[in-house]
Amino acid sequence: MLKYSVKRILGMIPLLFVISLIAFMFVHLIPGDPARLIAGTDATIEEIENIREKYGLDQPLYKQYMDYMGNLFQGDLGQSIVTGRPVLDMLVERFGPTLRLTLASMAWALLFGLLIGVISAVKRNKWPDHLSMFFAVSGVSIPSFWLGLMMIQLFSVQLGWFPTGGIGGIETYILPSFTLGAGVAAIIARFTRSSLMDVLKEDYIRTGRSKGLTEFKVINRHAVRNALIPVVTMSGLQFGFLLSGSIITETIFSWPGLGRLLINSITARDYPVIQSEILLFSLEFLLINLLVDLLYGFLNPKIRYEEGS
Amino acid sequence: MAEAATRKEEEQEKKVTPFQQFWKSFKKQKVSFAAGVFLLLLFIVAAIGPFIAPYGPQEYDYDNLLSGPSWQHLAGTDDFGRDIFSRILHGAWISLSVGLSSVFIGALLGTILGIISGYFGKWVDSAIMRVMDVLLAFPGMLLAIGIIAILGPGLFNVVMAVAIFSVPVFARIIRSSTLAIKSTLYVEATQSIGSSHFRVIMKHIFPGTVSTLIVYFTMRIGSAILIAAGLSFLGLGADPSTPEWGAMLSNGRDYLNNAPHVTFFPGLAIFLTVLAFNLLGDGLRDALDPKIRD
Numbered sequence: 304m305l306k307y308s309v310k311r312i313l314g315m316i317p318l319l320f321v322i323s324l325i326a327f328m329f330v331h332l333i334p335g336d337p338a339r340l341i342a343g344t345d346a347t348i349e350e351i352e353n354i355r356e357k358y359g360l361d362q363p364l365y366k367q368y369m370d371y372m373g374n375l376f377q378g379d380l381g382q383s384i385v386t387g388r389p390v391l392d393m394l395v396e397r398f399g400p401t402l403r404l405t406l407a408s409m410a411w412a413l414l415f416g417l418l419i420g421v422i423s424a425v426k427r428n429k430w431p432d433h434l435s436m437f438f439a440v441s442g443v444s445i446p447s448f449w450l451g452l453m454m455i456q457l458f459s460v461q462l463g464w465f466p467t468g469g470i471g472g473i474e475t476y477i478l479p480s481f482t483l484g485a486g487v488a489a490i491i492a493r494f495t496r497s498s499l500m501d502v503l504k505e506d507y508i509r510t511g512r513s514k515g516l517t518e519f520k521v522i523n524r525h526a527v528r529n530a531l532i533p534v535v536t537m538s539g540l541q542f543g544f545l546l547s548g549s550i551i552t553e554t555i556f557s558w559p560g561l562g563r564l565l566i567n568s569i570t571a572r573d574y575p576v577i578q579s580e581i582l583l584f585s586l587e588f589l590l591i592n593l594l595v596d597l598l599y600g601f602l603n604p605k606i607r608y609e610e611g612s
Numbered sequence: 613m614a615e616a617a618t619r620k621e622e623e624q625e626k627k628v629t630p631f632q633q634f635w636k637s638f639k640k641q642k643v644s645f646a647a648g649v650f651l652l653l654l655f656i657v658a659a660i661g662p663f664i665a666p667y668g669p670q671e672y673d674y675d676n677l678l679s680g681p682s683w684q685h686l687a688g689t690d691d692f693g694r695d696i697f698s699r700i701l702h703g704a705w706i707s708l709s710v711g712l713s714s715v716f717i718g719a720l721l722g723t724i725l726g727i728i729s730g731y732f733g734k735w736v737d738s739a740i741m742r743v744m745d746v747l748l749a750f751p752g753m754l755l756a757i758g759i760i761a762i763l764g765p766g767l768f769n770v771v772m773a774v775a776i777f778s779v780p781v782f783a784r785i786i787r788s789s790t791l792a793i794k795s796t797l798y799v800e801a802t803q804s805i806g807s808s809h810f811r812v813i814m815k816h817i818f819p820g821t822v823s824t825l826i827v828y829f830t831m832r833i834g835s836a837i838l839i840a841a842g843l844s845f846l847g848l849g850a851d852p853s854t855p856e857w858g859a860m861l862s863n864g865r866d867y868l869n870n871a872p873h874v875t876f877f878p879g880l881a882i883f884l885t886v887l888a889f890n891l892l893g894d895g896l897r898d899a900l901d902p903k904i905r906d
Contacts, residue, residue: 317742318745318746318749321746321749322746322749325746329758329761329762332762333761333762440887440890440891440894441883441887443834443890444834444838444883444886444887444889444890445883445886445887446838446841446842446845446858446861446879446882446883446886447842448841448842448845448858448861448862448879449861449875449879449880449882449883452861452864452865452868452875452879453872453875453876453879455868456868456872456875460868460869460872543751544751544752546751550753550754550757550846551753551842551845551846554846565757566757566846569757569760569761569848570847577758577761581750581754581758584750584751584754585749585750585751585754588749588750588751589749
């Protein structure tokens, strides 16, 4: 297990290097002079020169990258062009709301996804299965921006049950987390169904039934527990997608998180913020994938056994 | 007599082409079949939409601003009094072509890279797959937004963004199919009689990957349409005045309180189209996967 973990962690280093390079190159990839882009359209030549000097854009590229990495390790992500505040402070401030929204969405997704998946597998090819799977395909096909807006229209405008947007008490979490979690719930449901159906074919399930266990015990004690191993790892991967998938949901519900900050920064051409967000989102995604891989290795006896032998 | 009948049956069985076998299996899946018919009709509507639409996409009716569905305007009108139903018909072509073209470019590049990677192996494989790993290290939507931030907003750039993030998905799948086909006896035999790499790839490897390609192609169109509409919704895609479904839906956000139909109908069009592609993809997978078919 240790060997496997070390191998996986070491394997990430080149990827981290390339991602840092991409995030660094971001401003240089945009057509035009980076200093002019940062300074804005109505900047004077003098202002552009100042920016060039301030951001070290007059230095050779390799030197700029070294400086960028040096600053990165010291936690200096530069300053926002729009607000003038340190980018790191802005990201820290926005991270909490995004994480809380993602966790709430994951809770919905797991609750509905597992329930629908288990019902579907147990009642295979009967009407509950067909109905559940229709919901699951619908869940992956429904545009989250449409679902969110329609829920605002029904539950906030018509019924007045929940606020239309913003962050506050628990009631502000319901609609955004449901919108964000719907797609993932559908994916978890489909995955649980196929995983459970595979387990239900195993010999030990037949043994359980033949020794007179109730169907509930067979499903609950033996089948679901074994079927959950791949589902847990897949749900972990979905968590990584959710963190970045919140871009649209945060925009609809005026949620003060990282996703909305990214869209606002793109609209305002606030390049230092966009650059740092790209770096942060991909780092989060990679780290979650790594954790999921390690968790899979831990949960799956086959990998443990291979290492042991 | 019985022998003759058996022989006749065997002969008939032999005559069944792979396509006939697929068609027989696909027809049994009623929901997927219905989704296929729906999409066929949608393509026809997309092609003739501008001719059958009751109004033009930019035809203003200032007497009917934000009016609800009626016989005069089946899906109501927007803030400029434009007929939403007509705009959906006009926009069908845009949404379908954005979805199809982006996945086509992604699939084409991904297939070429996947086959090269799987067939030649060694450092070629490592080099290509590491680049694909880097692309996969970015969550899809973020990659698309990053590309748009570099290229600038617009429908063409949306197509490019969605295409780029589809490349690694196809490359990985086609690579694993290629590896499986490459190790079969008939490919080894072809190589041993001195066939060129190009011939082996075009005659044996590529045809073997086609069924996988068809399934993933269909399934990816749905997500491509969703992401493209999402980008337009965020104001990074189509110009707000274009009858693109995502942009139309975004326009309706400000009128959610008094005119929800402006948002409802374009969203419904996106939902039904993506749903149909996903259902068709599921059906094609089941019909083309020999394990399930047998």
